[in-house]
Amino acid sequence: xxxxxxxxxxxxxxxxxxxxxxxxxxxxxxxxxxxxxxxxxxxxxxxxxxxxxxxxxxxxxxxxxxxxxxxxxxxxxxxxxxxxxxxxxxxxxxxxxxxxxxxxxxxxxxxxxxxxxxxxxxxxxxxxxxxxxxxxxxxxxxxxxxxxxxxxxxxxxxxxxxxxxxxxxxx
Amino acid sequence: xxxxxxxxxxxxxxxxxxxxxxxxxxxxxxxxxxxxxxxxxxxxxxxxxxxxxxxxxxxxxxxxxxxxxxxxxxxxxxxxxxxxxxxxxxxxxxxxxxxxxxxxxxxxxxxxxxxxxxxxxxxxxxxxxxxxxxxxxxxxxxxxxxxxxxxxxxxxxxxxxxxxxxxxxxxxxxxxxxxxxxxxxxxxxxxxxxxxxxxxxxxxxxxxxxxxxxxxxxxxxxxxxxxxxxxxxxxxxxxxxxxxxxxxxxxxxxxxxxxxxxxxxxxxxxxxxxxxxxxxxxxxxxxxxxxxxxxxxxxxxxxxxxxxxxxxxxxxxxxxxxxxxxxxxxxxxxxxxxxxxxxx
Numbered sequence: 001x002x003x004x005x006x007x008x009x010x011x012x013x014x015x016x017x018x019x020x021x022x023x024x025x026x027x028x029x030x031x032x033x034x035x036x037x038x039x040x041x042x043x044x045x046x047x048x049x050x051x052x053x054x055x056x057x058x059x060x061x062x063x064x065x066x067x068x069x070x071x072x073x074x075x076x077x078x079x080x081x082x083x084x085x086x087x088x089x090x091x092x093x094x095x096x097x098x099x100x101x102x103x104x105x106x107x108x109x110x111x112x113x114x115x116x117x118x119x120x121x122x123x124x125x126x127x128x129x130x131x132x133x134x135x136x137x138x139x140x141x142x143x144x145x146x147x148x149x150x151x152x153x154x155x156x157x158x159x160x161x162x163x164x165x166x167x168x169x170x171x
Numbered sequence: 172x173x174x175x176x177x178x179x180x181x182x183x184x185x186x187x188x189x190x191x192x193x194x195x196x197x198x199x200x201x202x203x204x205x206x207x208x209x210x211x212x213x214x215x216x217x218x219x220x221x222x223x224x225x226x227x228x229x230x231x232x233x234x235x236x237x238x239x240x241x242x243x244x245x246x247x248x249x250x251x252x253x254x255x256x257x258x259x260x261x262x263x264x265x266x267x268x269x270x271x272x273x274x275x276x277x278x279x280x281x282x283x284x285x286x287x288x289x290x291x292x293x294x295x296x297x298x299x300x301x302x303x304x305x306x307x308x309x310x311x312x313x314x315x316x317x318x319x320x321x322x323x324x325x326x327x328x329x330x331x332x333x334x335x336x337x338x339x340x341x342x343x344x345x346x347x348x349x350x351x352x353x354x355x356x357x358x359x360x361x362x363x364x365x366x367x368x369x370x371x372x373x374x375x376x377x378x379x380x381x382x383x384x385x386x387x388x389x390x391x392x393x394x395x396x397x398x399x400x401x402x403x404x405x406x407x408x409x410x411x412x413x414x415x416x417x418x419x420x421x422x423x424x425x426x427x428x429x430x431x432x433x434x435x436x437x438x439x440x441x442x443x444x445x446x447x448x449x450x451x452x453x454x455x456x457x458x459x460x461x462x463x464x465x466x467x468x469x470x471x472x473x474x475x476x477x478x479x480x481x482x483x484x485x486x487x488x489x490x491x492x493x494x495x496x497x498x499x500x501x502x503x504x505x506x507x508x509x510x511x512x513x514x515x
Contacts, residue, residue, distance in 0.1 A: 031219050031477040038218040044226065 043167050048153045050167065051120055057105045058119040060096055062139045066115035067093060073107035073116060082107050085135060095135035098126070119143045185449070191287035195457045196276050196428055196464075204465055205420050206238040212472035213237075219476035245413035253406055257314040264311035265407060265415040268304050272421045275300040279428055280354050282438060282456035292352040297429055298342055301384075304422055305331045308393070311415070312403035323402025326483055327393040330383060333490035337380035338426075340498035344373030345433045347505040358437030366434040369508065373501030374434045378467075379494055381430065383486065385423035387471050389478035390486050394419075397480075423468055431463035 015023070043050065052058075069092035074082045081100035087093040094107070094116075108116045121143050126132045155167040183189060191197055210225065214233065217224025225234035252258060278296040280286045290296060305327055312324020345366050349357040357366075367374045383390040394402030401407075404415040431437060438456030445451075481489070 027477050031473065034219040034221075035215060035473070039221055040218075040223060041221045042223060044223065044230075 041165050041167075043155060048155055048167075049123075050155050050157055052157075054120075056118065056120050057103045057108075058122045059098075059124065059143050060101070060107065060134075060139075061117050061119050061142050062094060063115045063117070064093070064140045066113045068113055068115075069093060070112065072110050072112065076106045076110045078102070078104060078106065087136065093136070093139075095133060095139055098124075098132040098134065099129060187285055188287050190285075190453075191276060191281075192273075196279065196281055196425075196461060197273065200461060201273060201276075201421055201424055204424055204461070204468070205417055206242075207465070208420055208424070208468055208472055210235055210238050211469055212475055215469075215473050216476040242413060245410050248409040250409035250411055253316075255316045256406060257316065260310050260314035261406070262411070264307045264314060265404070265411045265418070268307035268311070268418045269414045269421065271300075271307060272304040272418050272425065274303065275425050275429070278354075279425075279432065281428075281460045282453045283355060283359065283441070285453050286355075290353075293354045294342065294346055294352045294357065294429075294433070297354070298339055301338070301422065301426060301429070302331075302335055304418060308403050308418075311407075315403065315406040317406050319399040319401075319405040320403050322399050323393050323395075323405070326395075326399075327403060329483060329487060330390070330393060330490075333487050333495075334380045334383040337376055337490065337494050337498045338384060340495075341373040341377040341380065341501050342429075342433060344370055344376075344498065344501040344505040347502065348508055350509065354432050354437070358432055358439065361436045362439055362441075365436040365439070370434075370501055370505050372497060372504050374430075376494055376498040376501055377430060377434070380490075380498075381423065381426040382471060382474065383490060385426065385471075386419045387423065388475045389481045391475075391480055392483050392486055395480055423471060424464060427464040427467040427471070428460060430467055431460055435463050435467070437463075 069084070071084050071092060071094075073094050074084045079100045079102045081097050081102070082094050083097070084092045085095050096107075103122075105118065108118055119142055124143065153169055155169055158166045158168055160166045184194065193199060214224040225237035228234055228240055229236050252261065275297045277287050278290065278293045278300060280293065308327050309324045312320040312327070315321075346352055346357070348366065348369050349360045351357055351360075382388075386393055394404065399405070401412075404412060407415050438459045440459075441456065443451035444455075
């Protein structure tokens with residue numbers, strides 16, 4: 001089966017002078033309209049933050065009181081990012097290494113006590129390999145609370161039919 | 172002692188040649204309007220393309236000092252001179268181009284009594300001086316020894332032939348009506364009726380030819396970024412690049428001062444404040460002319476966000492087949508108006 005033959009020469013439109021002037025005027029008017037009432041789809045990232053919906057797979061947070069140390073999260077982890085560590089007498093607690101983590105969410109799904117949860121943010125910067133290991137106290141801190149308590153404006157994304165993505169301020 | 176020194180400095184600054192070439196409409200005004208125009212161009216393009224434009228450096232005033240930061244960076248950057256260029260023309264081209272693009276200011280009056288050099292045919296001299304900078308552009312292209320530069324220079328040389336004639340013909344279309352080649356007299360004749368109402372055809376042709384001359388969209392063909400990097404200025408870096416980028420904006424501002432004097436009434440409405448000769452005869456007319464030129468320049472940078480880039484053959488075809496004829500029709504229109512005025 002051969003492909004369909006497509007004529008590659010675009011026929012010239014042969015617009016009359018009046019039509020050309022009208023098209024130019026329309027383009028300029030559209031530009032002026034956007035100039036007066038801009039429809040922006042970008043936002044000022046570090047100052048303004050977008051909060052994703054429920055179910056977003058961000059950083060992983062451990063609730064230390066709920067955890068029973070069953071090691072299921074360490075077993076299911078496909079990237080071997082989650083490992084169990086000794087925390088006191090006969091007590092196992094998970095720790096995650098973000099150097100390996102692929103944010104698949106298996107550990108959160110498999111946890112029988114709902115001790116693990118996803119935070120709703122992803123924005124962290126690591127300066128060294130050691131700081132990518134979240135162990136002990138560090139693993140139980142919720143990064144959402146740190147980010148939301150700062151001096152940032154929080155936005156939520158909504159899909160609008162006319163404008164596409166809209167960032168609505170929550171706070 | 173101190174008083175006499177201050178008076179000396181004041182007299183030096185207010186001496187017409189120095190005031191013209193340094194303050195208004197010379198170097199200081201053109202540099203400030205250059206910063207303002209480039210910032211406005213980026214900001215307008217940002218707003219229309221659903222972005223913010225420059226904002227991060229000074230969020231409260233909309234990133235207005237971004238261009239000062241850019242200029243500082245250009246000034247501190249190393250100027251790399253490639254081994255294969257023809258060094259002397261390579262260095263001369265952007266510097267001389269910037270200075271020569273400022274040169275028409277020497278013939279443009281911005282107030283009724285205050286000239287850099289009194290002359291009776293200042294329109295012709297100013298228009299003649301505006302035709303010089305493209306030669307330096309072609310010199311830069313040739314000296315750079317780079318194929319992108321060469322293509323840019325060739326495109327520029329094609330465009331010069333197309334737009335210069337339109338600029339001069341449409342300026343003559345206005346001059347015919349006023350019956351003079353002196354800016355001061357032409358502006359004083361526009362007291363009741365501006366030139367753009369008397370001869371709109373020549374005004375439109377002049378406007379489009381200025382768009383073409385200064386590389387604004389849709390005629391940004393000689394330095395098309397997506398096709399030939401930066402045209403004739405591909406090999407430049409540092410302050411030389413900053414200067415070469417400023418040339419087209421400077422030319423646009425100077426052309427628009429000429430446009431506002433020829434078609435937009437110059438310093439009309441002209442009014443005086445009793446007792447303040449310097450303010451009423453120099454500062455207020457200069458402010459009016461520069462504001463008009465800035466507004467026209469803003470409409471020109473506004474086109475960047477709307478139009479795409481024409482091909483060279485489309486631009487040349489449009490210029491020769493359409494705008495050249497429009498300029499001639501404007502000339503005939505101006506002559507007819509003059510003839511009718513004489514008959515009636």
